[in-house]
Every structure is written in C-alpha cells, then in structure tokens.
C-alpha cells in the first residue's frame with residue numbers, strides 16, 4: 001500500500017465513524033425530545049411526568065456534550081497524525097534523549113497521554129460541575145476533584161510509565177515475535193490489576209465498610225448460599241461522596257472477590273429490591289459473562305498486536321499517518337490513535353452481545369428472587385438516575401450496553417414468577 005492511499009483510507013474511516021456517531025446522537029436527541037410530553041405506557045403508574053421530563057432533559061444535555069466531545073476527539077486525532085503534532089513532539093523530545101531510545105519512547109507516549117487527558121479535562125469539568133450539578137447528581141467538590149486528579153496522575157505515573165517502558169523494551173528486544181511477549185505481559189498485568197484493585201487501589205478513592213444492616217445481610221447471605229456463590233465479604237462504598245447515582249458490583253476474583261453496594265443504592269431500594277439487583281449481578285457470574293468476554297477480547301488483542309507487529313515493518317503505515325520517524329514508540333502511539341476509527345464497526349456487535357448478557361442475568365435474577373422485585377428496583381433506578389425511557393431504537397442498538405427500559409421490563413414481566 002502507498003502512504004497516500006493509507007492516509008485516504010484512514011481519513012475515510014475517521015470521517016465516516018465520526019459522522020455516523022454524530023448522526024446517531026442527533027437522532028437520540030430528537031427522539032427523546034419529541035417524547036418528552038408523555039410518560040410511556042408501561043411506566044405511566046410508576047414514574048411521574050416531571051421525572052420523565054427531567055430524564056429527557058438530562059439525556060439531551062449529556063448527549064450534546066458527548067457530541068461536541070466526539071468532534072473534538074476527531075480533530076485531536078487528525079492533529080496528532082496528519083497534522084504532524086506527534087512528529088513535532090517526537091522532534092522536540094530528541095533534544096533531551098536520542099530518538100528510538102527507551103526514555104525518548106516513554107516520554108513520547110507520556111506526552112500523548114497527557115495531551116489527551118488535557119483535551120478531555122474541560123469536558124469532564126463541564127459534565128461534573130455543570131450538567132450533573134444542574135440535575136442534582138453531583139456531590140463532588142472542587143477539592144475532591146483536585147485530590148482525585150492528583151491521585152490518578154500519581155498512579156498513572158508510577159504504574160503507567162514503567163509499564164510503557166517494559167512494553168517498549170519487549171518490542172525492541174524480543175525479535176520478530178515481540179507481540180507474543182507483549183500480549184502475555186499485558187494479560188498478566190491485567191490479572192494483577194484485578195487482584196490488587198479491591199484491596200489496594202479502590203480504597204485510595206473510596207471508603208469501604210462491611211455491610212452493617214443485619215436483616216439485609218442475612219437476606220443476601222441466604223441468596224449467595226442458594227446461588228452457590230462464595231464471597232470474601234459484603235461492603236458498602238461511599239459512592240455518595242461523588243455522585244447521587246446508585247450501583248452494585250463485584251470486584252476481584254479468587255480470594256479477593258467481594259460484593260460492593262453503593263450507599264446510594266441501599267438508600268433508594270427496599271431489601272427485596274437490593275436482593276433482586278444482587279441476584280442480577282450473580283446472574284452475570286453464573287453465566288460466566290466475564291470469562292466469555294475475556295475469551296473474545298484476549299485473542300482479539302493478540303490479533304491486533306500481531307497486526308502491529310507487521311505494521312511496524314511497513315513504511316507506508318508511518319508516512320500514511322503523518323510521521324517520518326519509524327521507531328517502536330511512534331508505531332505504538334500511531335496504532336492506538338488510529339485504531340478506534342477502524343474498529344468502530346465492532347461497537348454495535350459488542351453492544352448487542354452485552355445486551356444479551358443483561359437479558360440472561362435478568363432471567364437468572366427472576367429465577368432466584370422475584371421478577372417483580374427486579375422490575376420495581378429497575379423502575380426506581382431509571383427514575384432516580386434520570387435514565388431515558390424512550391431511547392432512539394437505532395442509537396440504542398449501536399451504543400447501549402443495556403436493553404432499553406421498556407423492552408427490559410416487558411421481558412421480565414413475561415417471565416414466570
């Protein structure tokens with residue numbers, strides 16, 4: 001392939017993916033706004049008109065912000081590649097370290113990561129302190145935001161930079177099949193993160209206290225016993241420090257496995273509803289959804305790394321993306337900057353798969369607890385989280401990891417109690 005035709009292909013994919021995303025977001029905004037006036041039938045009894053209108057306004061506000069962010073992201077990608085910004089940074093850094101050296105490579109990738117963080121920063125600030133605040137969800141103070149940012153920055157520096165150094169070293173030292181080594185290293189690192197996250201990383205940001213409510217505790221323990229699930233403890237997390245949105249999740253695996261409830265979830269739901277939500281999470285576990293995801297993502301990442309292993313040897317890959325330096329760090333940076341434009345068609349497939357898993361987890365919860373409790377819990381969560389009840393079907397097919405509210409509730413109600 002020639003550099004010029006690869007440039008053209010890249011721009012085509014980038015423009016097409018940005019245009020499709022923007023078009024779908026516009027559809028979503030129009031669809032939700034047009035249905036703002038009336039609560040859809042299945043929720044007419046349980047959700048009031050003002051809550052429905054708040055959800056519509058919240059959805060539209062967030063969608064507008066995401067739309068602008070998507071456009072800014074595409075401009076940033078173009079600036080880095082064909083705009084020559086990556087090559088310019090590369091050149092600047094050669095004044096401190098020789099091009100192709102490990103330090104130069106780590107500095108280059110660190111600068112790109114810092115730049116993309118800076119591009120996203122105004123959007124995060126606007127999301128938290130304007131949109132979330134306006135709709136009454138934000139509990140984050142500017143001081144907490146700054147302390148979170150400092151901690152995340154420190155973690156990224158202490159963990160991320162050495163990690164990049166190892167990857168770049170493997171790419172240089174392991175010969176033709178370096179990508180196998182990088183893949184194995186990457187998998188091992190991910191497993192390690194899963195193992196240390198609950199005990200070492202998560203407590204840096206939140207406080208975890210053992211579940212104190214005895215009645216709820218015995219209920220949950222009975223459910224765990226019924227489902228044959230062993231956990232190393234039930235915890236309540238102070239999610240209310242940052243946001244009023246509620247959730248429940250599992251973290252870790254093996255000995256580190258624990259169940260975490262957001263305090264905001266326990267405040268909102270009755271004990272039977274909490275049990276139903278947890279049963280849904282257990283459904284994901286029972287159906288081995290995480291293992292299945294890993295079984296698809298691990299070979300996929302190996303294939304992508306093998307592709308990078310080939311691209312590194314192709315001059316048109318560098319020149320086609322606006323770089324004339326052909327070292328491993330430049331290849332790695334260009335690959336991850338350009339990749340999303342090409343993998344964009346995988347998005348709806350992954351969303352479809354994820355929605356199927358949600359239905360399976362719902363069916364499991366209905367079998368282990370009562371479908372009506374899960375319906376009640378979900379209805380409260382839709383209302384309190386201001387989730388739209390009327391998403392655009394096409395938008396939803398493309399982006400939503402969870403089924404639309406009405407379809408999900410209808411499925412649950414059709415299940416035998």
Ligand SMILES: [Zn+2]
Pocket residue numbers: 280281284357358361
């Ligand atoms: Zn789920």
